[in-house]
Amino acid sequence: MTPPRIAFTIGDVNGIGPEVLLKALAQPELQAICSPVVVGNARLLASCTALPGAGDASVAGQELRVGRYSVPIAECPSQAVLAPGMHDRLAGQLAGSAIERAAGMATGGEAEGIVTMPISKEGLNAGGYHFPGHTEMLAALAGGEPLMILLTRGMRVALVTIHIPLAAVPEEVTVERVGRRLEAFASSLQNDFGVSDPQIAVLGLNPHAGEHGTIGLEERDAIRPAIEQARRSGTRADGPFPADGFFARYDPARYHGILAMYHDQGLIPLKMMARGHGVNVTAGLPIVRTSPDHGTAYDIAGRGIADAESALEAVRVAVEIIHNRRKRPGVGGDDVR
Numbered sequence: 001m002t003p004p005r006i007a008f009t010i011g012d013v014n015g016i017g018p019e020v021l022l023k024a025l026a027q028p029e030l031q032a033i034c035s036p037v038v039v040g041n042a043r044l045l046a047s048c049t050a051l052p053g054a055g056d057a058s059v060a061g062q063e064l065r066v067g068r069y070s071v072p073i074a075e076c077p078s079q080a081v082l083a084p085g086m087h088d089r090l091a092g093q094l095a096g097s098a099i100e101r102a103a104g105m106a107t108g109g110e111a112e113g114i115v116t117m118p119i120s121k122e123g124l125n126a127g128g129y130h131f132p133g134h135t136e137m138l139a140a141l142a143g144g145e146p147l148m149i150l151l152t153r154g155m156r157v158a159l160v161t162i163h164i165p166l167a168a169v170p171e172e173v174t175v176e177r178v179g180r181r182l183e184a185f186a187s188s189l190q191n192d193f194g195v196s197d198p199q200i201a202v203l204g205l206n207p208h209a210g211e212h213g214t215i216g217l218e219e220r221d222a223i224r225p226a227i228e229q230a231r232r233s234g235t236r237a238d239g240p241f242p243a244d245g246f247f248a249r250y251d252p253a254r255y256h257g258i259l260a261m262y263h264d265q266g267l268i269p270l271k272m273m274a275r276g277h278g279v280n281v282t283a284g285l286p287i288v289r290t291s292p293d294h295g296t297a298y299d300i301a302g303r304g305i306a307d308a309e310s311a312l313e314a315v316r317v318a319v320e321i322i323h324n325r326r327k328r329p330g331v332g333g334d335d336v337r
Contacts, residue, residue, distance in 0.1 A: 007074065099134065118294060120296050120298075150270050159262065160262070161263070202241065203239060206219065223240045290321070292314050
């Protein structure tokens, strides 16, 4: 198939996003599987190429040159000044405008997918973009109900709730919400990952999955009814499972995906398994978006020691999803990544 056009957002220029992006773009594999365009600010990108870890990258006009490759830059005006490791309002504003531009490219047919570099949520909000993170902002820009999926080889985890305080989670765990997330997860596994007959494990919210109502009622009143409802509509789902026991005895061959009730419940074990090489996927949208599973890592920004493997894996996953969406319904690919 024709390599898809992918828009890469610059992320927070004061974090490790520019470094891992430059390292990823220098890889022959990336250039072979996609046609990249960088959405950012040429002046700041040029400053980033002077930092350790940039290799022989350089900027000439509106082109980023990485080794023997030339990558066009979709310009986002900015008055930000490069200051690795620092929170900055103008850097957050640039990060937000790059997401906005890339989403417009994807919805307008200029790109088939977006791979986003890490942002500072504090910087994003200080810059005037009032969203909890990428997931919610892209949903507002592109439409649809987002489903956050993080994956690594051997595990895919989707979330019922995303970036909300832990105290607010129980009231959001309803039959309707869990049911919608189950349906969206099954759909993504089929259409995005080519799993013909997905089977999903659903975690409980409370310790011991509520212990038959003695340690909480969410399993009885919301999660189990949602699973039963999903089964009646043809989705293969099991649970609710106590989260600790499920991950302690986790078998990658048993389920194609895991539905967790809240952010840390699912992502702590996923990130322990991924060891920095995981991928964040925003499913449920008309556009394809993936991202490395790490943050801005201000503590090592500008030092040239950031690992680009998660960014490369995000590109691989984006290309996989694009190819699967091109040939809907997806076939094959039942192996868990």
